[in-house]
Amino acid sequence: TLAAARQANPGKRIVAVFQPHLFTRTRDFHRGFGRALGAADRVWVTDIYPAREAPIPGVTGELVARAVTPPASRTAYHADLATLAGAVAEDLSPGDLCIVMGAGSIEATGPEILALLGGSR
Structure with missing residues (x-):
């Protein structure tokens, strides 16, 4: 997804916003998610959508955020989904391509x- 976005939009900053799905999946695949998200220029990760699962101690979206490679300050873990859109909107610049996944x-x-953003970007 991110590679295709980059190919179709050369020169644009790619901002990925990701919500992991399921605690077990996040526990088992956080490194793979991190590698995939590393294709973006800026990464936002929020907390896990649990669906049918009970929380697993120590397993949060932060596992994915810490696994983004290459590691950099360009990755943000923002647990509160209610305020995520505002934080991302403040971070975006004209011409950015923002992809929300989850x-x-x-x-x-x-x-x-x-x-x-006023529907303009």
């Missing part, structure tokens, strides 16, 4: 970001 409650975040 399989849960993050579905409203993309439209929220766009609304905060």
Whole structure:
């Protein structure tokens, strides 16, 4: 997804916003998620959408954020989904390509970001 976005939008800053899905999946695949997200120029990770699962101690979206490679200050862990759109919108610049990914409650975040930007970017 991010590689295709980069190929289709050369020269644009790619901002990825990711909500992991399931505690077990995050525990087992956080390193792979981190490698994949490393293709973005800026990465935002929020907390896990649990669906049917109970929390697993120590397993949060922060595992994914810490696994983003190459590591840099360009990665932010923002646990509070309610304030994520505002934080991302403040970080975006004209011409950025923002991709919101996840399989849960993050579905409203993309439209929220766009609304905060006035629908113009």
